Amino acid sequence: MTTTSETWAPPTEFAEDLRERYGLECPPRWGTPRHPDRLSLGPKLWKVMAKLGAPPMPWQKYVSDVALEVDPDTGLFAHREVGLSVSRQQGKTELTLGAQVHRAMAWPRQNIVYAAQTRGMARQRWEDEFWEKISSSDLARYARIRKSNGNEAILFPGKRSRMGITANTEKAGHGPPLDLGFIDEAFAHEDDRLEQAFSPAMLTRKMAQLWWASAGGTTKSVWLNKKRDKGRELIEALFAALAEDAAAVRPRACYFEWFAPEEMNRADPATWRATLPALGFTVTEEVIAAELEKMDPAEFDRAYLNRTRKPTPPSDPNVPKAAWPGLVDAGSKAGADVAFAIDVSQDRKRAAIAAACRRPDGKVHLEVVAYRPGTDWVVPAMTRLHSLWKPVAVAVAASGAPASSLIDDLVAAGIDVPEDKEHPERGDLAVMRSGDVIEACGQMADAMNQGTVRHLDQVPLTAAVNGARTRRNGDAWTLDRTSSLTEASPFVAATFARWALVIRGPHVLEDYDPLDSIY
Structure with a gap:
């Protein structure tokens, strides 16, 4: 006898399409499919990533290609929201930076705001990672940095665009209209204050997008868990609709999640290969095995299998x-x-x-x-x-x-x-x-x-x-x-x-x- 469990999975043709288009061998469990009739600015973003010293991996090509699809009827981005749930050390930072720099250089007067767990964490990543990569790249001549506290920005004078940071507060994003809002490390946000702050600032910007990204969180990660549930629901409904009608109306949000269900063995390399899209590119099975050896199992599951970490169950004296x-x-x-x-x-x-x-x-x-x-x-x-x-x-x-x-x-x-x-x-x-x-x-x-x-x-x-x-x-x-x-x-x-x-x-x-x- 064997255990039978059901966790939703996309149709096989979805994985075949990703393999054919991008060479992606590790498809997401939930992912918005590429619309075959839409042009995309994804390849433009790929060039930016390459200029920044991080040529895109197949999974990054797929996500950005879908995220930057253009609606042929309006000439605007087809997706106002981009949700990404992927494990640690998979290249999320490089994609995040590429999306911001592409936006800053593609159109004039773009206002881009980045948020992480705290303002301090946002500044550290903005200065130590984002600016370091920009300043040491072929794009350095197009940008300069302003470090004054409270007014930090990476400026692109030729386009009069700026990449700024913000705190995780209800006042975040208040001020000039916002073209691109990026909520990183969403697992650390226990409510929707950032989304509620960003959204009104985007209302008048026709090409505005809200991106959020994170590895799995805990039961306290209320906002992330809500977003993941909604994203899964959106993708399952989309594939059901496409099965009935290939021309079905698609939602204005796209979502991507790599995830290992509980029945998959955390110690099995096959689980890693099905969950970690950067495996074989920037990380190896040996590295993941070493992480498994030194980490608490529940934290390994959160960080590398994208599972939500649950509280340690209290002991019940009746159950041994x-x-x-x-x-x-x-x-x-x-x-x-x-x-x-x-x-x-x-x-x-x-x-x-x-x-x-x-x-x-x-x-x-x-x-x-x-x-x-x-x-x-x-x-x-x-x-x-x-x-x-x-x-x-x-x-x-x-x-x-x-x-x-x-x-x-x-x-x-x-x-x-x-x-x-x-x-x-x-x-x-x-x-x-x-x-x-x-x-x-x-x-x-x-x-x-x-x-x-x-x-x-x-x-x-x-x-x-x-x-x-x-x-x-x-x-x-x-x-x-x-x-x-x-x-x-x-x-x-x-x-x-x-x-x-x-x-x-x-x-x-x-x-x-x-x-x-x-x-």
């Missing part, structure tokens, strides 16, 4: 999380006599099917068989598993639990509730009452402490264990879907599957040895 890593057995496999269980998340956005079976050594193998969005797939999947494996039982919690709504459909699909509860048949539903759930949770905790279960270290299951929270039920406790820090259904399903195996096994397995439950 510390024992879980020692129960990993990558070679463990399901056997013939397997029990399944179904659980649904509290908000019904995801569901899980887990399996449990007794190994020849007496240990119980646990595995998440399927974990996907929604619930419409559960009954068909369970029906197929039921047919293929002829399980000991299929467990599902009774009324009051989210998965109980599936019981009637399971019965209609031929997975029956036993007529005689004392004498169930192989494959019947095991509908768990509150006492059964309490029993199952306590048994799982004991099994983890006693080392009698084994698992494959699957990401959804391990994450659910680490984030599990419990609630009291009399003098006992049960797993709590609502307060758990991660989505709990994989762990709940595994707990119920183990219970079904242990409780139903004696009733339906002819060769069941009761001593296996004692020793």
Whole structure:
């Protein structure tokens, strides 16, 4: 059995187009496709980057080519907003600088404002990186710097354009009309004050653009997380529309995100190759491997896999999380006599099917068989598993639990509730009452402490264990879907599957040895 998870991915022809156009072998998971009928000023920006000593990599060519598309009907930029979410050390700074210098030199009287985490950080990058690259390049003769505090600017006298900096405040961007606003390191911004300050200053500028860029942040990165959610939604809707009509209207914002879903192993170079578009150009696998060795895993995920860093879960005394890593057995496999269980998340956005079976050594193998969005797939999947494996039982919690709504459909699909509860048949539903759930949770905790279960270290299951929270039920406790820090259904399903195996096994397995439950 293998874990099944669904993370949205663009159509294969999108990656093929990027490979053909730009030689890009690492496409973004979410990315605006190039409009085939629009001219673009992207190649002009590429020349600027080359003059600045950083010829664009394929991913930078793609992003800038889309970002600087020109609407043939208006002659204006097709995109008023450009969002970029990419991991650290991928060349974001070079693209940022290139976009600003191109703007300053392409049109007269351009007002460009750059913001980072703080004004101090913006000035440091502006002076130590931006100006250093400009002043040592072939473009140095076109620019000069003004360093007076509060009035810092890189000036382009021939075009009367300026590249300035600002602070992360509600007054940022106030003053002259703004042609290009750039919000860098967006993970550090906890609200939308900069966007709200920049936007009004752009209203009268027909070619104005707001660019923002960042690697992944934390749960406190409210503005970035909102932008990423909106960007993903925008791209998924766009590809759905294009599938129906190639001439579908496109949004006025473009978005690009390279990202490794949780189920991708952080230590696997294949994950890096699918997530880091500069790999093989400015960074190597050896460098990333060294970063993995020295960094906290959660920070590595944020910096190089573009994942949002979540708070370290507080310990719940009822769930022996510390024992879980020692129960990993990558070679463990399901056997013939397997029990399944179904659980649904509290908000019904995801569901899980887990399996449990007794190994020849007496240990119980646990595995998440399927974990996907929604619930419409559960009954068909369970029906197929039921047919293929002829399980000991299929467990599902009774009324009051989210998965109980599936019981009637399971019965209609031929997975029956036993007529005689004392004498169930192989494959019947095991509908768990509150006492059964309490029993199952306590048994799982004991099994983890006693080392009698084994698992494959699957990401959804391990994450659910680490984030599990419990609630009291009399003098006992049960797993709590609502307060758990991660989505709990994989762990709940595994707990119920183990219970079904242990409780139903004696009733339906002819060769069941009761001593296996004692020793």
